[in-house]
Amino acid sequence: MTPAGGELRRNPANGKLAIVAPARATRPADAAGRPASAPPCPFCAGNEALTPPEVDAERAGGERDGPGWTVRVVPNKYPALEGRHEVLVHSPDHGEELEDLGDDRLADVLAVWRRRIDAQLTGGAAAVTLIGNIGPGSGASLEHPHEQLFATPVVPPLLLDELLEAERHRNRYGMCVVCEQLETAGDRLVLDGPVRAWVPEASRFNGELWIAPAGHEADFREADLAAVAPALRRALTAVKACIAGAPLNFWLHTAPADLRGPFHWHLEVAPRTSTLAGFELGSDIAVVIKDPVVAAAEYRAALPPA
Numbered sequence: 001m002t003p004a005g006g007e008l009r010r011n012p013a014n015g016k017l018a019i020v021a022p023a024r025a026t027r028p029a030d031a032a033g034r035p036a037s038a039p040p041c042p043f044c045a046g047n048e049a050l051t052p053p054e055v056d057a058e059r060a061g062g063e064r065d066g067p068g069w070t071v072r073v074v075p076n077k078y079p080a081l082e083g084r085h086e087v088l089v090h091s092p093d094h095g096e097e098l099e100d101l102g103d104d105r106l107a108d109v110l111a112v113w114r115r116r117i118d119a120q121l122t123g124g125a126a127a128v129t130l131i132g133n134i135g136p137g138s139g140a141s142l143e144h145p146h147e148q149l150f151a152t153p154v155v156p157p158l159l160l161d162e163l164l165e166a167e168r169h170r171n172r173y174g175m176c177v178v179c180e181q182l183e184t185a186g187d188r189l190v191l192d193g194p195v196r197a198w199v200p201e202a203s204r205f206n207g208e209l210w211i212a213p214a215g216h217e218a219d220f221r222e223a224d225l226a227a228v229a230p231a232l233r234r235a236l237t238a239v240k241a242c243i244a245g246a247p248l249n250f251w252l253h254t255a256p257a258d259l260r261g262p263f264h265w266h267l268e269v270a271p272r273t274s275t276l277a278g279f280e281l282g283s284d285i286a287v288v289i290k291d292p293v294v295a296a297a298e299y300r301a302a303l304p305p306a
């Protein structure tokens, strides 16, 4: 029996949203290392019966819910929100990270991201947040690399803030705020080209990295995936090389279903080299110790070949 999803609640005292999902407490966890007696990995090829039936897949062969897939999408067995929480397994290989796939396969994975985002946005979701939790301590409960997609019936507050800032910035300065960030990155630019990466001047995380198309584009569904794949591969490789195994999160911000103003899609990569402490939690003001210019120089030095 599939446990029920959580409930989206709002604290009227501060307007903050929370999904209360007690059923997720029962989900298995192996990210701290798989003991010899651990149950088989539900995301490895051959173990398809251990997940709910797939909702999407890329296949080299084989049958639905059997091996032969290269990318497989299943509903989360322990959803934060019922029916709106998907797991995207980007490889049948237990040890294969996104940046290991090679650009062609990575572009195929991104095409599946795009298809699932489209399915949720055209299916009634207000917005989609696609995320990756990488490494122990990142929030990943299964070590087999995967991404997750959360479709929400509301535009999440962070995306809403970005939409409002984009509108304000355009009204005041006549241009897209992300286009401006791209143009003014200077020595914080890590990757140039049709898809760029840079460390924001006001980073919220030590070594925070943003990835976005150089040309203005609101919606990830319009992206040139053949250009996104090498940029994402190189950026993730460089970040991982510089953070000494620290947990890493990333999230994709793309236009909501009902986009009324300017927006510029981007992917934010957040190394978790420090813990959020009382002041940060109590003030919503981040404290970072890593100079963004230094972080960018380290990332540039760690970039793999194009």
Ligand SMILES: [Zn+2]
Binding pocket: 041, 042, 043, 044, 093, 094, 144
């Ligand atoms: Zn596995």
Ligand SMILES: [Zn+2]
Binding pocket: 176, 177, 178, 179, 180, 215, 216, 217, 263, 264
């Ligand atoms: Zn723009």
Ligand SMILES: [Zn+2]
Binding pocket: 162, 253, 266, 268
């Ligand atoms: Zn964002």
